[in-house]
Amino acid sequence: MLLRSVLSFICLFSWLLIEAQVTLESDPLAASFFAEKIQADGLRQHIERLASPEFEGRETGTPGLDKAAQYIIQDFKSHGILSPTGIRYRQNVTFAWVKWEEATIEVNGREFEHMKDFLCLPRESSNRPKLETNDIVFLGYGIDDPNYSDYQRANAKGKVVMIYPGEPRDADSLSRISGTPEASTWSSDFERKLEAATQAGVQTLLVVDPNIVQRIQNNRNAINQTLTFELPNPKSRPNVLWISSDIAEEIIGKKRNSFIKNRRRITNTGRGRPLHLKCTTTIRQHLSRNALLSQNVLALIEGTDPKLKEEVVVISAHYDHLGKRGPSLYPGADDNASGTAAVLEIMETLQKASKENEGPRRSVLAILFTGEEKGLLGSAYYAEQPVIPLENTVVDVNIDMIGRVDEKHGSSDQYIYVIGSDRLSSTLHHINEQTN
Numbered sequence: 001m002l003l004r005s006v007l008s009f010i011c012l013f014s015w016l017l018i019e020a021q022v023t024l025e026s027d028p029l030a031a032s033f034f035a036e037k038i039q040a041d042g043l044r045q046h047i048e049r050l051a052s053p054e055f056e057g058r059e060t061g062t063p064g065l066d067k068a069a070q071y072i073i074q075d076f077k078s079h080g081i082l083s084p085t086g087i088r089y090r091q092n093v094t095f096a097w098v099k100w101e102e103a104t105i106e107v108n109g110r111e112f113e114h115m116k117d118f119l120c121l122p123r124e125s126s127n128r129p130k131l132e133t134n135d136i137v138f139l140g141y142g143i144d145d146p147n148y149s150d151y152q153r154a155n156a157k158g159k160v161v162m163i164y165p166g167e168p169r170d171a172d173s174l175s176r177i178s179g180t181p182e183a184s185t186w187s188s189d190f191e192r193k194l195e196a197a198t199q200a201g202v203q204t205l206l207v208v209d210p211n212i213v214q215r216i217q218n219n220r221n222a223i224n225q226t227l228t229f230e231l232p233n234p235k236s237r238p239n240v241l242w243i244s245s246d247i248a249e250e251i252i253g254k255k256r257n258s259f260i261k262n263r264r265r266i267t268n269t270g271r272g273r274p275l276h277l278k279c280t281t282t283i284r285q286h287l288s289r290n291a292l293l294s295q296n297v298l299a300l301i302e303g304t305d306p307k308l309k310e311e312v313v314v315i316s317a318h319y320d321h322l323g324k325r326g327p328s329l330y331p332g333a334d335d336n337a338s339g340t341a342a343v344l345e346i347m348e349t350l351q352k353a354s355k356e357n358e359g360p361r362r363s364v365l366a367i368l369f370t371g372e373e374k375g376l377l378g379s380a381y382y383a384e385q386p387v388i389p390l391e392n393t394v395v396d397v398n399i400d401m402i403g404r405v406d407e408k409h410g411s412s413d414q415y416i417y418v419i420g421s422d423r424l425s426s427t428l429h430h431i432n433e434q435t436n
Contacts, residue, residue, distance in 0.1 A: 033358060037349045046075075046341035050319070051331035058332060059323025060227070060371045061095065061292040068319055069297050072344065072368055076299040079348045084300045084365070084387045091296040093370060093381050094230050098122040100223075102129070102286040105241070107250040108279050115223065117244045119209075119216050120285060122228055124240040127287040131204060136160045136251050138259065138275040140266055141167050142205070143186050144196040148176040154274040157201030160281065161238075162251060163193065164208050168266045176270045194237060202238040204283060206251075212244040227292070227374040229381045239285060251279050294320075296378050297368040298387060301350050305361035312388050314365045314396035316379070317343050318372035339399035340368055362394065395428060 049055075049071065056064030073089045076082075083089040100122070103114040112118055140150040142163030150163070167186045168176040177184035186192055197205050209215050252259050255277055266272040297319070303309030317339030321332030331337075347366050353359050365388060369378030379398075383390070402416065409415050422429040 033353060033356075034349055037352055038345055042345055042348070043341050046344055047333055047337045050337035050340055051333035053329060053331075057323035057330045058319060058321045060294050060320045060374055060377075062323055064323065065294065065320055065370065069295055069368075069370075072297050072319060072340070075344050076347065076366075079351050081299045081301060081347055081351050081366075084298055087298060087387060089297055089299060091298055091382065091385070091387060093294050093296060093378060095227055095292040095294060095371060095374075095377065096230050097226055097290040097292060098228050099226055099288045100286070101288050102284045104282075104284045105243070105247060106282040107247060108253070108281075110250055112244075112247055115216055115220075117212070117247055119212065119219060119223075119242045120240065121219060121222055122287060123222075125285050125287065126237075126239060127285065127289070128204075128239060129284060129286045131160070131283045131285075133160050133281050134278060136162050136206070136277045136279060136281060138162045138252075138262070138277055140164065140262075140272040141186070142193040142197060142207075143167060143177070144199070145177055145184075145186065147179070148270055150272055151196060151200050154200070156197070156274075158203050160204045160206065160283075161197065161202045162206040162208065162243075162248065162277070168270065168272075170270065171267060176266075194240065198237045205238045205240050206247075207240065207242050208245060208248045209242045210245055212242060215242055221375070227371070227377065229371070229377050241283070251277050251281070253277065253279055294370040294378075296370055296382055299347060299366045301347065301354060301359065301364045303361050303363040304354070304357075304359045308361045309363050310392055311362045312365045312393045313360065313362050314367060314393055315343055315346055315399065316367040316369060316396055317399040318369040318378060320370050320373055320378070322373055334403040335401045336372075336399075338402040342399050342402060343368060365393075395425070 050058070050068060054064075055068045055071075056062060058065045058068045069090070076089065100114070100120075103120055105112045105118055114120065137154065137156060137159045139154055139156065139161050140163060142150055142161070144151045148168060165187070167184060170176060174181060175184055177186055193207075194205070249256075255275065258275060259277075262272055262275050303311070318336050319340045321335060321337075322330040324330070343366050347364070350360060350364055367379075367382060369382070371377030371381070372379065386393075404417065418432055421432050
């Protein structure tokens with residue numbers, strides 16, 4: 001059942017590639033080519049090998065996954081499929097096992113609890129076991145923009161700074177940034193505020209979140225998930241803590257009236273001023289980290305059209321699985337040796353097509369991700385550190401668990417699940433429906 005599902009999917013996807021890249025009209029010759037070249041024996045060999053005890057369940061960071069990576073690379077090489085320039089098939093990823101040994105905030109002798117009163121994410125914090133200050137600087141919304149700046153008159157270097165989410169509005173509810181009722185990207189893209197704080201030399205950034213309970217709930221998995229990746233040469237950035245209104249009120253203390261006047265000033269004039277809040281504050285953020293190395297595996301078939309080959313169609317799948325749990329081995333035949341086998345067969349067939357002048361006009365990049373069972377980490381790393389610029393990527397068809405079944409279809413193998421094409425691209429959805 002699994003093998004038949006994989007075979008059906010590859011035929012469909014291969015035809016889709018031809019139609020999407022050559023013409024929206026059917027190409028019987030191309031379809032026939034793919035149907036003849038894709039054989040069940042090759043799929044069976046890949047799935048059985050990847051799911052064999054030799055690869056020990058392919059858990060991220062284990063010798064079993066390294067063996068699987070080498071198997072995939074060797075398959076690409078055997079068919080003459082090259083790697084993107086400069087990486088030799090491997091995009092190395094440094095993971096870290098991260099654990100909060102301690103995360104507390106104490107203000108004026110009152111202690112607040114992590115995951116109840118505040119939230120700090122490992123990816124937004126470095127290890128700072130103890131920080132003490134008697135001066136927290138309130139800087140409005142933490143914005144530094146030509147139309148409005150909280151940093152223009154502030155010396156925030158080395159300081160603990162408290163800000164509010166969103167952006168200032170005037171008495172008519174118009175944004176001080178955009179001048180319209182519509183919010184600017186300062187409200188939707190926190191990275192801009194973090195970059196402004198970094199440029200100003202802020203040591204720790206406290207972001208007041210009136211909906212802290214919901215934020216904690218949304219990020220509970222990110223806290224419980226202890227494996228994360230680390231980008232090469234990370235910039236020195238302030239630690240970020242999302243705090244409740246209760247913590248903010250404790251920090252503001254007797255300066256409540258001054259605080260209210262300052263916010264009114266921002267509303268009425270579009271100009272705030274740094275407000276120094278005197279309070280005894282201790283922040284402890286003790287992270288333990290242990291390094292772990294792995295890799296995404298990539299291969300590239302260059303497009304045939306000089307005008308289109310800089311554009312890239314990505315086909316991807318994760319090749320990691322759960323590994324061993326005590327005496328039990330989780331082979332992951334469906335999840336996701338099936339998707340990995342599909343990528344290998346598609347790339348092999350496209351390579352054969354290229355040799356017979358039937359190759360795709362756009363380039364095709366295969367990515368086999370690591371760390372997906374640990375929290376979609378390999379794909380997140382590639383998105384942060386793409387080998388080919390993301391603006392050149394026109395679509396990513398991600399293949400996962402082709403052999404999944406349900407009661408509705410019984411024992412039939414004449415179906416696959418396609419998720420997202422009708423949400424992300426109406427054109428892709430049309431091509432998929434027409435091809436099917």
